[in-house]
Amino acid sequence: MTFQQPSPQNNRRTSGTLSRTSIFLYCAYISTCLEDRAWSFCVSLCMVLMGGMRVVSIEQLFEGVLQMILSGYLGKLFDGLSRKRAILTVVPLNNLSICAAAGLIITCLSIDATSPWYIMCLVLAMCMCAVNRLFLNAEKFITSRDWVMVLGDDRTLSNMNATLLTLDQFTNVIAPLFTGALVTWVGLRETVGIFGIASLVSMTSKSIFLRLIYISNPLLQVKKDKKEEITTDPFSNSRLNESVVKTYWRQASFSAAFGMALLFMTVMGFDGLAVGYGSSAGLPEFIIGAFRSFGSLTAILGAFSYAFFEKRYSVATSGLLGLVVQQFFAMMAVVSVFLPGSPMDLGGYFGNFTAGGWWHDMVHSFNGNNGTNFDPHVDWNHFSSDGVSLVSIFVFLIAIASARYGLWCLDLAITHIMQVTVPERERNTVFGMHNALCNTFSVLKDVLVIILPLPATFAICIFISYGFVTVGHMFFVYYLVKTNSIWTVGRRISQIEEKEQTEEYARL
Template sequence: MRRIDQVTNILAPLAVGQVMTLASNVVGCGFILGWNLVSLIVEFFFLSRVYRIVPALSIKPPVLEEDQVFLQRTEKRMSQGESTVAPPQPQPQTEGNCNSSLHLKEITNLPLCFQRFRWLVSTCKDGWKAYYRQPVFLAGMGLAFLYTTVLGFDCITTGYAYTQGISGSLLSLLMGVSAITGLMGTVMFTRLRKSYGLVNTGIISSCLHLGCLLLCVCSVFAPGSPMDLSLLMPYITTNSSTDLGGMASQRQKHTYALRGGSNQPLLPDRSSIHWTNNTVLFDNVPSDAVPESYISIILLFLGVITARIGLWSFDLTVTQLLQENICESERGVVNGVQSSMNYLMDLLHFIMVISAPQPQHFGILVIISVLFITTGHTMYFLYAHKAKRKCRLDT
């Protein structure tokens, strides 16, 4: 499945790019719309076929179904203004049934909005408890920490690349190469697992990922890097900011050498920016603008592209660990919490960019991203140490 995903990442931009180039952007949008409609029909057909082949997927656990029916009846009667709610059919009084009945009775005594809120909090709490007590908790948290990064081919990195003089055609080529390296990571995962086992595969993938990201850290301090720590000062007067702008124009860190001696701002105004789904295209960047050095941006993308081999291999390792070490009854809950953690950490990296939005700040974001990734891999190393120690004790 990962290989299919990576191949799609290679072919999809090429296909849509050819349609937009040969026809127009409107035709390209229509092509994407039609493709999604066709894909929806195909997806529905295969999902229905899966449910016909495995009928057990359509059966819910009886206890959860009874609780859901009882809550639906409760909400319906509360909405009709009934002050009392009839309890469900009597069952044998066991300790678990008593606790469940008391819990549901406490909820039904509250107003409807508070009932839903308390039920939501209770569900989240139970999900986190189930997630925390899993033996692969540290591995899952390590994977989530890898989402707090700007070192990927998303709108942030591509926008930064445009400000550093990278053309759209070259950036598309780099995206295709990155998909190929990700495909190599899926192949490496299967071979490493057969040779060294699943846990050791994660360790090797982590080391490879971190080693490649050191190139990104080097790019922050390499020639051509626009990092300027003085721009992070919260209070700068108008005169000092003017002087700072004059000093920045004279610095030879990363400015564009313009012909005719005219001053050109680093970023154009908002009216001249075309916002797309994954890229930011600038119109008024002069055609004769030549960056002083490409060493920084070359090191950055070299690290990002090569790191995807270890990244995808590590992602598959943790995903496989979650599938093999979680019991079937809790697998859906744990995977749901894992997905929520991934999205939460992904949201955090957007908050980082909002806090430091200028290209001069990107080097700081790179360093913070590498720290988060290192923390995530450290969590996995702790899990691997515990897993190997437990394996030795069992043997």
């Protein structure tokens, strides 16, 4: 079986036009990724400082819930708009929400934690960060899922997808290091202000590049003729009014996409939780930032590997490679909780657990008394922090950083499958609903950490995360078996095409 290819009209471009517009697209996308990676790491540092891992989880919960509720409907709205109106909507809302959140966070860092204004500003800052995440992801999906299908073709799609991911991960290499250095140099509050101003510069640069892409490509200025779709699909009229959930569910790529969504129910990723867990173990922020950068480097290697194996073998081969690598390092992360220095103490925690004590800690999450110490005393000669071994946390961070190689191989494979099988008229709806589903599982992860916020119970979160990752892998394998794509694993494209030609001749 081969995947459906983009329509022939998408191939009617000269190589020069494709090269020029690709550069503009990459410039706009790297601006989006820079503001995303630097700002999200800065917000994680702020939330850890102001309230520890529970406040980090609550802030991520705000982001996840808003995307879970609105992402699919926002995608459906954009499917009904021109590409110009859609991008003109998301870019300003994305960047201006960063400015608003920056102002509120600076206020929180400037006033006493006992002030009634503190909690109000902190909650409003979380809300603005959630709005920013909603429209930032919408901007990424429009450019990297929809626009790229118009600017590329079946020969260049995998390379463009891999390049966009590489740019994203490259910014994730430099942004944490730059942010950590900036915080050390000028302070956390001043860094937040710098990023708020920088978001306005980013908005201007993106607008210029996106406008150059749009005016130079007529195919971006029109979508497929609806009358033509109705002629070829007698169910088009009824599908215009169906729910976003049903549109997502009836896609041929549903099982693979659902498997990818399950991977978001994990604490084994470099979000704010990993930052908080590393800080609780006594690691300085520049070490955590270095691990995060290493994770981005492995993701870039995964993107290049995906492009290499997809071109020479198949999408299924690339996806299964990523699955095996991610599964191995996920097991390594599970093993880390049993190594020296592990904070796991389930017996001690549940032996002293009371509902009243848990509720008291939950109610007082925002009062500033749960902040993480940012002045650890690390003894590198004995590889310990305040007398506690760093073996467990180092193995955990190495595992989740290395697993990103497999994660992004698998992510690109599933994204490729979705891009070439989802109709253009439903692309934003499906990817919007997919983002909503991913964030649904991400919200479940945040709820889990809110319930079990201490490093002593973080092992439970790791065990549950491993279960969801494994089930997600099983859904991807099921998709390959169901679509008969499993037989393409390890076989070169020339062999696959030769077999399909032989079968076609046999049918004739």
